[in-house]
Amino acid sequence: MKNIVKISFRNLMRSGRRTILTASLITIGVMFVLIYSALAGSFKAYMVGQVTDSMLGHIQIHRKGYIASVDNLPLDKNLNQKQIAKVTELLDKNPYIESYTFRLKLGAMFSNYVASTSLRLNGIDPEKEAMTLPLFASRVQGSDAGMLQEGHILVPELVAKGMKVAKGDTIVLVATNLKGSVNGLNFKVAGTVEPISGPGGRDGYIHIKDVQKLLRLKQAEVSEIAIRLKNVDDLEKAMKSLKPLQMMKNQKDKPVFEIHTWKKLSPFYNIVKMLDLMDISIKIILISIVLISVLNVMVMSVYERIKEIGTIAAMGTSPATITKLFLTEGLMLGIFGTLLGSLLSYLIVIVINSVGIAFSFGRQDDLVLNPVLHLNEMLIVSAIVILISLIASISPAIKAANLDPVDALRQN
Amino acid sequence: MLKNEHVTKVYKMGEVDLTVIKDLSLSIDDGEFVAIVGPSGSGKSTVLNILGCLDKPTEGKVTVEDVDVTQLNRTELAHFRGEHIGFIFQSFNLIPVLSVYENIEYPLIMIQNLPEAERHERIMQLLEDVDMLDQKDKFPDQLSGGQRQRVAIARALVTKPKIVFADEPTANLDTKTSQQIIELMRSIQQEFNTTFIFATHDEKIVTAVDRIITLVDGVITDDKRVAS
Structure with missing residues (x-):
């Protein structure tokens, strides 16, 4: 040779x-x-x-049918207390999961007393949100995202500019709950939040407890659970480990939950x-x-x-x-x-x-x-x-x- | 011992069959110094190719060293040539990327797979025999025609073949060099009892050989032994 x-x-x-x-x-x-x-x-x-560290997380859990009508931010597809408890029980035991956060989402009217516009409101638990989305804080200006207090709002940057509101201003959020009852609450602008990519981001953030007040909810409800994994390479394994949730059926023998990875949720x-x-x-x-x-x-x-x-x-x-x-x-x-x-x-x-x-x-x-x-x-x-x-x-x-x-x- | 029995070779030229050798029978003994002569197109090279196991006859039997070579496949024929036959070509056909030493070494490595010590001994001896020892590191394009043919002879002999076929070996050499090359081959034939078979027009070779076979239109017209 x-x-x-x-x-x-x-x-x-x-x-x-x-x-x-x-x-x-x-x-x-x-x-x-x-x-x-x-x-x-x-x-x-x-x-x-x-995308995953500042907005979506690696995996999200919703009630079945939520994603199909996600653009409407439906309130009738939220997870109830019993369902939240079941998910929590499983997530706490799961070895692949680093942290998770609850979100309660709704469409609301944003008013600066002069003009109003629509907003996609995210009710969040600030501490858990910061843990699950380590880059979320980098999107927030004028405030510490982990310290978002009740009665405060993080306004989308473009809306803040368009509506001419700045940190410290008071605004009104008006929302309609499932029963058709309209409610409005005052909020203090704590800062602005920039969209993840491109113009058109209309996602504002308030404390999850404020959403419950705004919607006059008697019990806790959650529209979305965002999950952060210890290692993103374990995405498929983690999805497999969440199979019991996917298999869970209601009384009508229909699935209760839907679980998606960031790949399915992000256009990126x-x-x-x-x-x-x-x-x-x-x-x-x-x-x-x-x-x-x-x-x-x-x-x-x-x-x-x-x-x-x-x-x-x-x-x-x-x-x-x-x-x-x-x-x-x-x-x-x-x-x-x-x-x-x-x-x-x-x-x-x-x-x-x-x-x-x-x-x-x-x-x-x-x-x-x-x-x-x-x-x-x-x-x-x-x-x-x-x-x-x-x-x-x-x-x-x-x-x-x-x-x-x-x-x-x-x-x- | 080399034997042709009723050998016919037909080439297909489109629709036409061209018979180059017709029912040719021939026997050459070990150690003979033979020239096949004849005009161009008489079939000399074809006979040489068939005897040298490069080509197969259309009909007839060819026996070389007691082996019916017409029954061998391509790979077996290649192996047989590597073991028993040496070739010397008109235009030397040395491998241009190999030195003199490596050209002679080539069949020992690539064909016979001999150990290095044995290879070296054989090559050095042959280089001395063909008087090329001082040129052993040169490449073919650094040599004269005569020197190249000496290397080609050494390469043909290095495997210790029983038979060497030489097709017009002096055609590209001047008279003096041709004479030297013929004398060299003669001395090797006498020393090792190697059979040399030439296809040639060269009078110098014809006068040097022991036997002259004349071919005309693929048929032997004369086969005579001469005193050298």
Whole structure:
């Protein structure tokens, strides 16, 4: 094998410029895939972190049917005390769960005594909300999110601007409860909260006890339970562990709860899927580059060396050895390109991290990407390139091995 | 011992069948120094290819070293050639990416798989025999035609073949070098009792051999032994 490698290497170096050109193509392709993957991975991790840690949590539990009509913020699909108790019992025992928080959501009218607008109100337990959504506090300005007191409100930033209200102002929230009774309460603006992405965020926050007062509820109710996991990679396992809740039936033999992961709840998951799809597309382009360039070089290599192949075949070199010689050449091209591509990608990622690339997403500016080159991604890309190089060499290698020595020796 | 029995070779040229060798029977003993001569297109190279196990006859039987080679498949034929047969070509056909030493070493590594010590001993001896010891690290493009043919001879002999086939081995060499090469092959034949079979037009070879087989249109018209 050592000699096959030696001869193959020298044959590659015989057309040094062509070999370097082809290996460079592979190198550029590998770099493109690895750097894209590192950047997209960093972007995904950042945005998923933002979505789950400042708004959604990793998993949410609702009463069955809530999500289907979530835009209306229905009050008749809230979880009652008994149901809350059942969920709490299970969540407290669950090993995957770090914390959870209750939310009571409703649509309300927001008035500054001059004008009014609609608001999506979230009744929260500030301490639990801060524990479950560690980045929630970063969205709040003018107040400590964990310290949101009863009688205070965090107004969506855009609504605050539009309605010209500022911290310390008093406003009125008006809401209608399930029985049709309208109630209004005064609140003091504690601060503003910026939307997670893009304009149009109308989510305001008040204490959950204030919602109970506003809706004149006699018993505690909850529209949403947001859960934070100890490790987000355990998402599927955690979902499995919550199966007993999903299986729970009411008297009409219908499911009581519905449980969703952040992937189902956030439109950002579609962007994640799109990034993954682009990743696959780029890999397919890489495969095509490697396949075409290696195939091209190997076919040329066989045609240039027909007489030489005839000579070694006449001397007694077996067809299997001739196949091995050409397969090794293709394989070496792939290995050179991959090694160089991986090394350069590694260096470029270090440079990107030291320089720091900032980007804007929605209303968020100066988000800095921290690309990471994962070893398994490097190994997968390397394996793909090397395998494709080998596959691209099969046909020319077989052609070389099947050459008739007499015909081959006649070639000039 | 090499034997052709009623060998016919027909090539298909589109719709037309071209018979290159017709019912040819021939026997060559060990250690013979034989030239196959004849005009261009007489079938010399085809006979050489069939005897050298590079090509198979359309009809007839070819026995080399008591083996009916017409029954062997591609891989078996390659193995058989590697063990028993050496080739010397008109244009030398050295592997350009290998040095003189490595070119001679090639069949021992890739075909016979000999241990390094034995390889080295054989190669050094042959390099001395063909007077190329001081050129052993050069590459083919750094050598003259005569030097390349010496290397090709050493490569053909390194596996200790019983038979060496040489197709126009002096065609690309000047008169003086041709004479040296013929003398070299003659001395090797005498030393190792190696059978040499030439396909040639070269008078210098024809006058040097022990036996001359004349082919015309794929048929032996003359087969004579001469005193060298």
